[in-house]
Amino acid sequence: MATIEVRADGRLSFRGRDYACALGRAGLVASKREGDGGTPIGDYPLRRVLYRADRLDKPATALPVQALRSDDGWCDAPEDAAYNQQVRLPYPASAEALWRQDHLYDVVVVLGQNDAPPVPGRGSAVFLHLARPDWGPTEGCVALAPEALLEVLAEAGPETRLRVLDDG
Secondary structure, X not given: OOEEEEEOOOEEEEOOXXXXXXXXXXXXXXXXXXXXXXXXXXXXXXXXXXEOOOOOOOOXXXXXXXXXXXXXXXXXXXXXXXXXXXXXXOOOOOEEEOOOOOOOOOEEEEXXXXXXXXXXXXXXXXXXXXXXXXXXXXXXXXXEOHHHHHHHHHHOOOOOEEEEOOOO
């Protein structure tokens, strides 16, 4: 099994290569809570890849890939039955838009964090996605430069896991 390792120092390693990554504004957290801004420590499967077909070609990967639609969202309302799941907008409960004006979600890897089944309040929308141009922090995700994320995806498959290490 291939493992992507993420460290508190903002480094991601995969298949002998090392990349800079951005982490949550609250750093690494052992016990993820909705809205805490922390990147959860743990070992997560890569579920699927979402991408903006209007901005780039379908990423090369062995993972399932789906083009985003302009009305795609992700439910972040702990009390809702669709918590931590993809939804169509407008949605009656709180949901984050996946179709963004910036480029952060041009490529999004859905991680298996709090999804089998989702536990209300234990975190939603924890993704591997594109970093901000200034490498600013995420809301709890892991973010890479576009070239780095596409390089990782090209060698990732259904057996690949993302491990956020408690190395502090």
